[in-house]
Amino acid sequence: MSEKKEYKVIGTRPIRHDGVDKVTGRALYGADFQTTGLLHGKVLRSRHAHARIKSIDTSRAEAHPDVKAVVTAADLPTAADKIADLGESAVNLKYLCDNILASDKALYTGHAVAALAASDPHTAEEALELIDVEYEVLPPVLEVREAMEDDAPLLHENLKTDAMGEKSEESSNVASHFQHKKGDIDTGFAEADVVIEHDFVTGTVHQGYIEPHNATALYNPDGQLTIWCSTQGAFAVRQQVSEILQIPVSKVKVVPMEIGGGFGGKISVYLEPVAALLSKKSGRPVKVLMNRAEVFEATGPTPASYIRVKMGVTNDGRITAAEGYLAFEAGAYPGSPVGAGAMCIFSPYNIPNGLIDGYDVVVNKPKSNAYRAPGATNAEFAAETVVDEICEKLGMDPLEFRILNGAEEGVSRIDGPVFPRIGCIEATEAAKEHPHYEAPLEGENRGRGVASGFWFNVGLKSSVAINVNPDGTISLVEGSTDIGGTRASIAMQAAEVLGIPAESVYPTVVDTNSVGYTDVTGGSRTAFATGYAAYEAAQDVKQQMTERAAKLWEVDAAEVQFADGDFVCVNGKDERMSFKELAARLDEVGGPVTGRASVDPTGVGGAFATHIVDVEVDPDTGKVEILRYTATQDAGKAVHPSYVEGQMQGGVTQGIGWALNEEYIYDKDGRMSNASFLDYRMPTCLDLPMIDTVIVEVPNPGHPYGVRGVGEVPIVPPPAAIANAIYRAIGVRMKELPMSPGRILKTMGKL
């Protein structure tokens, strides 16, 4: 699909379908849900980062007249040490349950230990003090390299290292070690004229969605459980709740409310099973909301990491070898995104010889979670900084180097997969051709940096149903929760097939009983895979409508074609009807038309981006100001360009926050010192310039309209691009994130 295609709806910028509700304050998010007889739940959390729970006495809380239910881990079905299949990933069920309500040990400050429901939130909060927990406090381990030491305190006495399929004899905090190899690494480095090696450290950061986690549950006497919550995946919540409570999925209905941001952090359940248990005990619906400190201390974050990168090149600028060592903090339970980091670290390049080692390591911090291209930002910060130093040593333009060594169709990644048609080089060329790249940058302490990024994207399962309305519109039923405008991008793909305007589609996100299975809104998959399902469902409608037109005209269906939004009889009869005209006459020929599709597309096509940034560093304070920012990205085909630009600008901004300010600050006892939006400093609009975007379109052969996922990759390049700009501004290489004023002064030798 290399030729440019003309579309009527794809590529236009209609008003999003849910827009009016969102600008008038009418859209209902999880916390906005109300129902009769509602109780309010609160969770008691450990103030110790590592402690054995010796006893929990809930009797005083239970005696409180306004407390209607109290639950602890003892109320969860006994968690066998089995693996729970969560569709996208497999998780040890004991770990899953223990993270909901700790049974034997509290493993991080903020770890849920008990919960109760009362008539109002204030009473519930006060009553938490009536739950008596006796702890044996243990020393915490808070940093990945310390946790890997032989004498480190152990979080899980039974955790053995899975080292490339072999289980270790001794218990360890290292949950797994894996390796990817390509070519011969020693030969590769022997061929190199220049070899650069550095190690890097990145901090723990949070997804930072503005809406805190929430869940309301109603456990009916017939055993039917309904959950209203803000989630990236209603079916993922259903699956997890079913596993944790040991009830069939058919007993759980999840109603996805509007969701106020997720970025990967609203896939795991935290409150849903707790609310369900409280409802079961009290016989009433129970709503549980987190406050902001709980969000920081008990959800998210994406992990801190230690990364070592070694790269070799010839004097004429060809990469001969690359080696990566990635150790990621999983948090309290195994499952960091180190695997994804290893898939991305060197992937913008064609590298003949490579070796990547990855380590998943538990520490006394909240269980880590996905955050926008999880693992890739950590990993590519390291690799892209080393690439910049190589270019400096070679005296080569950093974008020319990236084009010369760029990944393209047929190249295999170090972890194995071979690229289909991708836009890595095109996105870099777009950056090189952008006026920003050649624009003069004058003044002291100013510098320009560039970096590239890769995220592989995922496909997974999606379902869509379409009902044709007699006024020529369609209602589109989907299961992908809409975090950033995907109702529009999905609806537009159906509209394109049927030759109707985007405004003639009425998309609705429905509960788990009302649409076929649909995986999470994540992995940059929604516009791609649910859009694909919408395309297929619309094709189904088109086929059925073609048959109906044939019936009306009393001809064979093969004699009816659909062209330019009209059904046309091609047997010589002069018959023609628009989609709208035919929709009005369906009752004459068999009644309503419903199309449907469930898909599991595999041709995702990876996403590539290249960013240019200008910074000014204040040499007295170490503060970095972003002067100008340009992001280029291959979107395959931008369905709704405004929302593609929005994804790019939003990703860039999260990357800037990660680069410059954001980190969890712990005291020596493992308590987070900055669990508020005042002290965990995310970018405000005053910290930023406008963010220029260039959408490059190299159609993805794996999608009928060439769509690639766009949401995640834009967070990847900013930390390295900014580090490289800081180097050009003040001559110091930053190898630690965030590059906060204090760290910059320290690296400059001023602190």
Place this chain on the structure above:
Amino acid sequence: MPKKVHVQTTINGETVEFLCEPRQSLLEVLRDELGMTGAKEGCNNGNCGACSVILDGRLVNSCIVLGVETEGKTVETVEGLAEPGKLHPIQEIFLEDAALQCGICTPGFIVATKALLDKNPNPTEYEVRYWLAGNLCRCTGYDKIVRAVLDSAQIMSSEVGA
């Protein structure tokens, strides 16, 4: 539990009476007592602006104003902006400029924008960024929001002029 207090205030031009505990914030009163869920809770300590309302002409975070403090005052919320059958120009332009993604911060930004343009109908980009620095958005990178505010200012001034 302390006795509830009777409060009479004006919300979006209508006289409203409610009972609230002295410790309840204006945000809690709006959301839990009056069922007005347009103002959102993002942090509950005045750092994110998702609960922005206008109190006697001044932009405030309703999570750090007590419900009882609104006695005799005037409150404007996002629910009061649109007219029957017609969105407020700021709402229209936020949609046209695609200045929202998840939408949870949007009511706060729209109320904050109204408060800005009430005071300063023609702000510069810097003034917009300075004024909105109390409202956090994690999705958009603010680019389209700032443009929407500047566009709103332009369109509203030209409407006034016409």
